[in-house]
Amino acid sequence: xxxxxxxxxxxxxxxxxxxxxxxxxxxxxxxxxxxxxxxxxxxxxxxxxxxxxxxxxxxxxxxxxxxxxxxxxxxxxxxxxxxxxxxxxxxxxxxxxxxxxxxxxxxxxxxxxxxxxxxxxxxxxxxxxxxxxxxxxxxxxxxxxxxxxxxxxxxxxxxxxxxxxxxxxxxxxxxxxxxxxxxxxxxxxxxxxxxxxxxxxxxxxxxxxxxxxxxxxxxxxxxxxxxxxxxxxxxxxxxxxxxxxxxxxxxxxxxxxxxxxxxxxxxxxxxxxxxxxxxxxxxxxxxxxxxxxxxxxxxxxxxxxxxxxxxxxxxxxxxxxxxxxxxxxxxxxxxxxxxxxxxxxxxxxxxxxxxxxxxxxxxxxxxxxxxxxxxxxxxxxxxxxxxxxxxxxxxxxxxxxxxxxxxxxxxxxxxxxxxxxxxxxxxxxxxxxxxxxxxxxxxxxxxxxxxxxxxxxxxxxxxxxxxxxxxxxxxxxxxxxxxxxxxxxxxxxxxxxxxxxxxxxxxxxxxxxxxxxxxxxxxxxxxxxxxxxxxxxxxxxxxxxxxxxxxxxxxxxxxxxxxxxxxxxxxxxxxxxxxxxxxxxxxxxxxxxxxxxxxxxxxxxxxxxxxxxxxxxxxxxxxxxxxxxxxxxxxxxxxxxxxxxxxxxxxxxxxxxxxxxxxx
Amino acid sequence: xxxxxxxxxxxxxxxxxxxxxxxxxxxxxxxxxxxxxxxxxxxxxxxxxxxxxxxxxxxxxxxxxxxxxxxxxxxxxxxxxxxxxxxxxxxxxxxxxxxxxxxxxxxxxxxxxxxxxxxxxxxxxxxxxxxxxxxxxxxxxxxxxxxxxxxxxxxxxxxxxxxxxxxxxxxxxxxxxxxxxxxxxxxxxxxxxxxxxxxxxxxxxxxxxxxxxxxxxxxxxxxxxxxxxxxxxxxxxxxxxxxxxxxxxxxxxxxxxxxxxxx
Numbered sequence: 001x002x003x004x005x006x007x008x009x010x011x012x013x014x015x016x017x018x019x020x021x022x023x024x025x026x027x028x029x030x031x032x033x034x035x036x037x038x039x040x041x042x043x044x045x046x047x048x049x050x051x052x053x054x055x056x057x058x059x060x061x062x063x064x065x066x067x068x069x070x071x072x073x074x075x076x077x078x079x080x081x082x083x084x085x086x087x088x089x090x091x092x093x094x095x096x097x098x099x100x101x102x103x104x105x106x107x108x109x110x111x112x113x114x115x116x117x118x119x120x121x122x123x124x125x126x127x128x129x130x131x132x133x134x135x136x137x138x139x140x141x142x143x144x145x146x147x148x149x150x151x152x153x154x155x156x157x158x159x160x161x162x163x164x165x166x167x168x169x170x171x172x173x174x175x176x177x178x179x180x181x182x183x184x185x186x187x188x189x190x191x192x193x194x195x196x197x198x199x200x201x202x203x204x205x206x207x208x209x210x211x212x213x214x215x216x217x218x219x220x221x222x223x224x225x226x227x228x229x230x231x232x233x234x235x236x237x238x239x240x241x242x243x244x245x246x247x248x249x250x251x252x253x254x255x256x257x258x259x260x261x262x263x264x265x266x267x268x269x270x271x272x273x274x275x276x277x278x279x280x281x282x283x284x285x286x287x288x289x290x291x292x293x294x295x296x297x298x299x300x301x302x303x304x305x306x307x308x309x310x311x312x313x314x315x316x317x318x319x320x321x322x323x324x325x326x327x328x329x330x331x332x333x334x335x336x337x338x339x340x341x342x343x344x345x346x347x348x349x350x351x352x353x354x355x356x357x358x359x360x361x362x363x364x365x366x367x368x369x370x371x372x373x374x375x376x377x378x379x380x381x382x383x384x385x386x387x388x389x390x391x392x393x394x395x396x397x398x399x400x401x402x403x404x405x406x407x408x409x410x411x412x413x414x415x416x417x418x419x420x421x422x423x424x425x426x427x428x429x430x431x432x433x434x435x436x437x438x439x440x441x442x443x444x445x446x447x448x449x450x451x452x453x454x455x456x457x458x459x460x461x462x463x464x465x466x467x468x469x470x471x472x473x474x475x476x477x478x479x480x481x482x483x484x485x486x487x488x489x490x491x492x493x494x495x496x497x498x499x500x501x502x503x504x505x506x507x508x509x510x511x512x513x514x515x516x517x518x519x520x521x522x523x524x525x526x527x528x529x530x531x532x533x534x535x536x537x538x539x540x541x542x543x544x545x546x547x548x549x550x551x552x553x554x555x556x557x558x559x560x561x562x563x564x565x566x567x568x569x570x571x572x573x574x575x576x577x578x579x580x581x582x583x584x585x586x587x588x589x590x591x592x593x594x595x596x597x598x599x600x601x602x603x604x605x606x607x608x609x610x611x612x613x614x615x616x617x618x619x620x621x622x623x624x625x626x627x628x629x630x631x632x633x634x635x636x637x638x639x640x641x642x643x644x645x646x647x648x649x650x651x652x653x654x655x656x657x658x659x660x661x662x663x664x
Numbered sequence: 665x666x667x668x669x670x671x672x673x674x675x676x677x678x679x680x681x682x683x684x685x686x687x688x689x690x691x692x693x694x695x696x697x698x699x700x701x702x703x704x705x706x707x708x709x710x711x712x713x714x715x716x717x718x719x720x721x722x723x724x725x726x727x728x729x730x731x732x733x734x735x736x737x738x739x740x741x742x743x744x745x746x747x748x749x750x751x752x753x754x755x756x757x758x759x760x761x762x763x764x765x766x767x768x769x770x771x772x773x774x775x776x777x778x779x780x781x782x783x784x785x786x787x788x789x790x791x792x793x794x795x796x797x798x799x800x801x802x803x804x805x806x807x808x809x810x811x812x813x814x815x816x817x818x819x820x821x822x823x824x825x826x827x828x829x830x831x832x833x834x835x836x837x838x839x840x841x842x843x844x845x846x847x848x849x850x851x852x853x854x855x856x857x858x859x860x861x862x863x864x865x866x867x868x869x870x871x872x873x874x875x876x877x878x879x880x881x882x883x884x885x886x887x888x889x890x891x892x893x894x895x896x897x898x899x900x901x902x903x904x905x906x907x908x909x910x911x912x913x914x915x916x917x918x919x920x921x922x923x924x925x926x927x
Contacts (some may be wrong), residue, residue, distance in 0.1 A: 339710040339829075341831060347832060348849060
């Protein structure tokens with residue numbers, strides 16, 4: 001028989017405001033096995049924990065129930081308290097009488113009654129608890145970073161700096177991400193390439209970092225400390241270790257009409273290409289969709305001009321398998337498609353562009369060598385209209401845009417407007433906004449400068465329609481402050497398109513069993529207290545894959561994710577979760593139901609010799625659970641037709657005892 | 665096949681061409697438009713007042729008549745279509761509204777939005793198919809540059825109308841291609857013609873219509889085609905020399921069931 005102690009927490013007035021805590025501790029005193037019951041203002045405080053420790057010693061308790069907040073908050077705290085008093089930590093049960101009781105009820109008698117019932121259920125469970133001891137698993141001291149933008153680069157550099165090897169997997173032929181496409185960065189206006197490319201070179205030169213460019217993660221197995229990852233390295237038809245990056249092939253390739261994705265299709269590249277001058281690795285890549293040799297077998301110019309002999313038309317996709325202790329997701333973002341926003345005539349006129357296209361138009365390495373010229377006729381635009389929130393904060397049109405604020409647009413639009421006025425003072429610049437949101441260090445000052453020093457016309461209101469007519473774009477808008485309609489004949493319209501997570505994020509989340517929100521942003525383990533960890537152990541988040549962020553925030557989060565990874569890799573062994581499944585070999589009939597439902601591949605089968613009651617021996621096929629791989633989800637216990645599968649700490653008998661206690 | 669047909673008041677006088685050629689063309693394409701008996705005016709505007717049922721009863725009666733025959737209900741006029749489709753949507757999704765209507769009408773069987781409502785263009789696209797139409801064209805309108813004019817009612821509110829993307833539609837352009845002509849895309853094809861203010865502010869209506877006509881002309885159109893009698897009236901009244909035709913007229917012409925070739 002257990003000797004159980006019950007500890008009811010007031011949580012100040014959080015619980016005590018709607019639950020009569022004295023009545024709860026009195027009622028639970030009479031439950032089977034309970035030898036001690038009390039209540040206290042803050043059980044999680046040092047004084048509260050001391051009450052628990054003292055009671056364990058004084059009353060020789062074998063199990064405790066804490067009626068308090070969600071186990072997600074303080075289960076770990078109370079387990080430690082129990083362990084310090086010499087009690088097995090798995091003899092602790094939490095009855096959640098805050099989030100699931102006091103916070104959702106207003107009426108004291110109802111709240112109290114429910115708290116007592118929840119307490120009884122926890123007591124019933126503890127009566128059946130048994131001490132559990134977690135196992136230990138070794139840690140593979142290597143990290144994987146998925147995505148080679150500024151987030152992935154910074155994370156990899158920081159991890160490598162601590163002495164651990166890191167691999168970056170980047171699906172494009174070069175690392176650098178979106179930041180490599182930007183011109184200047186707010187609020188200091190330093191050039192993006194000048195601050196990014198030295199970091200890219202650091203990555204290339206760091207002997208702890210390997211770059212798998214033009215590659216994707218195709219499979220992830222295992223668990224924290226021991227991930228088995230398959231990386232698909234796409235054939236680039238160029239030997240990476242031989243190519244010197246001289247670029248001769250990219251000048252001689254006769255296939256000149258390939259839309260250049262680095263410049264967002266505003267100019268063309270060759271079928272063999274290096275995305276930009278500072279690419280890392282600086283290695284050419286053949287685009288198989290356009291290469292004449294790969295399509296027809298006739299050409300071979302690049303192979304002829306390559307003095308290093310790096311071209312290999314027969315190269316095949318390669319699969320690499322590697323073990324990692326931790327995985328960092330840094331898959332980044334993309335601007336949303338403008339297809340559903342044709343009121344702005346994006347599909348009808350070349351002179352309606354997105355802000356990222358504007359970045360390329362003003363970038364010295366862009367299609368116009370940094371001169372601001374209209375894509376349609378190459379003329380200098382004299383009136384430019386910037387439209388903010390295109391697809392952002394779209395609560396009435398969720399099927400078309402995004403409900404969230406994309407966060408970066410107010411600042412980059414202010415930057416675009418200011419730089420345009422600075423370089424071309426003869427240009428009239430309008431910015432249409434819903435709200436200008438510029439919190440951040442030196443951000444609002446930056447925006448004020450655009451308005452006050454650079455005379456950018458900021459208009460509160462949205463553009464309703466853009467009508468291309470002749471060589472003008474007729475912009476119809478409303479000025480909400482004067483309540484007047486505006487008609488502007490613009491030469492260029494720039495749309496601040498909402499940003500969304502990269503499309504590769506959703507399948508990746510499935511592989512990693514990491515959760516996502518409805519917008520496909522990765523979910524953090526706790527929105528305030530664990531913002532760089534995913535709820536899946538060993539998976540960390542860096543940059544915009546978790547939510548819209550600017551560069552300073554991305555870099556801070558990248559560093560934070562790296563420090564979490566370093567903390568993990570610094571350990572030699574990880575303590576596992578003992579609440580895992582196990583099979584009763586006498587009841588198991590080897591049907592494979594459990595194996596089929598296990599999402600972690602933790603169940604295998606073996607043939608085992610049994611001595612039967614009639615003294616004969618029999619070979620039977622039975623399920624075996626690998627406790628290091630099992631995550632304790634319990635799917636197998638439900639699937640098992642013979643009831644052989646059970647979960648330690650959450651045994652069917654324990655759950656039923658809880659249900660009985662609630663229904664009594 | 666047979667479908668129930670709601671022509672609407674305008675199609676019985678001002679817009680008689682829209683009606684006649686809708687029927688003739690449908691026959692050629694194997695669909696008989698069976699006019700609902702004793703139909704009443706749709707009311708012209710869908711009232712957004714949620715406690716208002718009186719103006720919506722005519723639509724419910726038409727919908728119910730189609731339901732009794734187990735036919736889909738086809739409309740041609742943009743305004744009728746808008747009112748009937750929105751009413752049907754409310755009958756499906758607003759239980760309180762549907763109950764009020766059913767209580768008032770006290771029919772033997774309650775009506776809860778079961779009828780499938782098609783605009784004539786949807787009938788062409790989803791039931792008959794533009795490819796089938798292409799096969800039946802005897803008089804392709806080759807070389808004609810035609811600007812589709814959607815107006816405001818045909819596509820909006822898009823979550824209810826569910827016909828096409830309200831900002832970048834292509835159903836009429838696909839129709840124009842199917843009858844052998846060349847569609848002209850221009851920005852103002854889904855803007856309001858000013859029809860609803862044409863009585864109280866003729867200048868504003870003219871401004872709106874002129875902008876549409878100019879924009880279509882600048883994009884190279886020879887002709888405008890529409891499904892809405894009010895739009896056509898307004899564009900012609902304020903218009904230039906740009907012909908404005910109904911979709912059904914062009915269809916009949918392409919199918920060879922229209923006597924005089926217009927435009």
